[in-house]
Amino acid sequence: MHTVFYVSDGTAITAEVFGHAVLSQFPLPFEHVTMPFVGDEAKANSIKERINDSYRQSGKQPIVFHTIVDTKLREIITSSDAKCYDFLNTFVSPIEQQLGVKADPRTHRTHGMDNRKHYDARIDAVNYALENDDGVTTKEYDEADIILVGVSRCGKTPTSLYLALQFGIRVANYPFIDQDMEQMRLPTALKANRHKLFGLTIDPNRLQEIRERRRAGSRYAAPEQCQYELEQVERLFRMEAIPFIDTTFHSVEEISVKILERTGIPRRIF
Amino acid sequence: MHTVFYVSDGTAITAEVFGHAVLSQFPLPFEHVTMPFVGDEAKANSIKERINDSYRQSGKQPIVFHTIVDTKLREIITSSDAKCYDFLNTFVSPIEQQLGVKADPRTHRTHGMDNRKHYDARIDAVNYALENDDGVTTKEYDEADIILVGVSRCGKTPTSLYLALQFGIRVANYPFIDQDMEQMRLPTALKANRHKLFGLTIDPNRLQEIRERRRAGSRYAAPEQCQYELEQVERLFRMEAIPFIDTTFHSVEEISVKILERTGIPRRIF
Structure with missing residues (x-):
């Protein structure tokens, strides 16, 4: 080798x-x-x-x-x-x-701390993602670049963190729960920022597999529950004209780049 | 241009x-x-x-x-x-x-989902970092690759998340609080895993600046408090022979790579 x-x-x-x-x-x-x-x-x-x-x-x-x-x-x-x-x-x-210009080589320009302001913005984006993870608060949605929505365990959190850490983008994420899906309408906190919403969905079998690893034998991980939630959430995305992508066969990188491509938001750090 | x-x-x-x-x-x-x-x-x-x-x-x-x-x-x-x-x-x-071998080009091999097992391990590492952030629990420390320790806001959380997302490494982080530092001894939960401990420290002025942005005018952000905590924590690192690095002038990438270099843990994903 x-x-x-x-x-x-x-x-x-x-x-x-x-x-x-x-x-x-x-x-x-x-x-x-x-x-x-x-x-x-x-x-x-x-x-x-x-x-x-x-x-x-x-x-x-x-x-x-x-x-x-x-x-x-x-x-x-x-x-x-x-x-x-x-x-x-x-x-x-x-x-x-x-x-027609000579290069001016310097070490540590790529992954160093050359630009402190830029760097602070990145750490702020990470903190923002953590503080606005999983719908724990909806008060700071005015400051979000993107709000990811979808059922529990469809890939929202890793995507939010990747977009923050690698691209410097402020991403909140909100999990739809049973109640939202039964009423088939957007929670009030999301309505005011609906132009920032981006949906994630996933194959029901894959979702079941992920949930089963977390809470084996629960209602939450049951095939019919996963199926129901995903059907409802996709109907809601269509009804409310929320753009969405299927995360099943995509890496966090691919999902993140697709979101930026669809929303037109450029990456802020490299 | x-x-x-x-x-x-x-x-x-x-x-x-x-x-x-x-x-x-x-x-x-x-x-x-x-x-x-x-x-x-x-x-x-x-x-x-x-x-x-x-x-x-x-x-x-x-x-x-x-x-x-x-x-x-x-x-x-x-x-x-x-x-x-x-x-x-x-x-x-x-x-x-x-x-003497022909390349076999395929799209999406770099940032795609070619290796599902590998990919699951990465998402597990992100979940692990989130669930073991900021000392919220110490029950899963047996499963950690590394446990980052240091005062509040010295860079533990972004580093944990970067190591998880980009390198697939399971990192817990634990913030030393006043009580730990007054007693100048390691909390019991950390003692059992002391070989996994890695310390972060930071310049007092920089720490004060970061804390001030979060809680302006608080005791937490006062210059003498920042100074005291950092002095104590560095004494504790030395006393307990915990390897540590100063994060002040380093990016998350640099800190992460330095930690892997010192601990000998290889990155698991690319």
């Missing part, structure tokens, strides 16, 4: 996420090793040794994906016996040519 | 995150446009038109960062008048040569 090293003088998150995207195109298993915060020559040299050891021991040439801004440290890593792929500079050079 | 288009037949998250990392090396502003889920030729052609329009209107050649797995759709986008950078294939071809 080939070993893949993700090496960076920052968090190495870019190298990891992007490296995994590239390798996911290959029908092979890999061993993954992440080496973040390579900040000095001693550390760079010890990583170079480890890369070379891995080659000697496995007989397979390691792959190194790196995003190292410091030139000296980069040279140490690329002088190893691995095949090294330079994620940043591969694109920086042609873009310099295209724009 | 140059317009940058992030185009993908998936979520475009890889293109966005990686494209931002590349462009952050340039001291220039850019206009960003994200085009996810380009699933058919009609959509690809309309995006090509939009890219060409942007060139005509601004007079500046647009930049296109793309991760399009489908060959036909990719050809439509790269036949636009923009300068196109192919994030995946730039690296896939040389890696094919290195490994």
Whole structure:
């Protein structure tokens, strides 16, 4: 098995996420090793040794994906016996040519704290999502960018948190309960912000499976209850013209991006 | 200003995150446009038109960062008048040569739902973080990978959620309160899991600023209270040999990666 090293003088998150995207195109298993915060020559040299050891021991040439801004440290890593792929500079050079502007490399610009205001906005979005999770309060809906609605356990909370943490968006979420669905009308708190509502739905069997894992044998997890709630909630979405998507076969990332696509709200942080 | 288009037949998250990392090396502003889920030729052609329009209107050649797995759709986008950078294939071809294995391209492998078990584990980690946030319960600490400890508002909750959502790690967090700090000893619930404890601390001025935004003029936000709590908590960390880091100048990503580096726990999802 080939070993893949993700090496960076920052968090190495870019190298990891992007490296995994590239390798996911290959029908092979890999061993993954992440080496973040390579900040000095001693550390760079010890990583170079480890890369070379891995080659000697496995007989397979390691792959190194790196995003190292410091030139000296980069040279140490690329002088190893691995095949090294330079994620940043591969694109920086042609873009310099295209724009006629020299790059001004700095470490920690990607996942660092360069922009404090921006960063505070992100933490505020996380706090907002937590304080407005699961309908615990509806008083702050005026400040929401989006209010996710749907039955219990259809994916509202993870989606709210993802949109907050990764995209800096303020998302409240409200679970429809039996009473809302019997009356087939929106609770008053939601009516005033109906332009912000976005619905999530899910396959009844999948919902049952999720609820069963939480409260085995309960009415809440019964097949007919799941079926009933979902039928009613989808009728309500249609009646009230609330846009909605089915979360069954989608990851949190896919759901989040689809919501932004439909609402036109841009992501605020990267 | 140059317009940058992030185009993908998936979520475009890889293109966005990686494209931002590349462009952050340039001291220039850019206009960003994200085009996810380009699933058919009609959509690809309309995006090509939009890219060409942007060139005509601004007079500046647009930049296109793309991760399009489908060959036909990719050809439509790269036949636009923009300068196109192919994030995946730039690296896939040389890696094919290195490994002597052909890539087997499939859409949605990066941020999709390919691995349901993996995905459930991630949602479980998010639920775990929420249920074990802020010391609300200590009964499930046996199941934690890490237990973050520190004073109120030092960054425990966003870090717990980030580690859960992005890395699939089960993180509880426990806030030290006055009583714990006066007695200068660990609460019983923490003692049994002391090998899982990881401390966060923060600069007193920064803490005061954060608390002031939440409860202006309170004792909780008073400079001397912030100072006292932090002094005590750092003494406790040292006395009990709990590893800890200062969050003041670090992003959630940096804090999370530092914790994994110190504890040796690998990230579980990408």
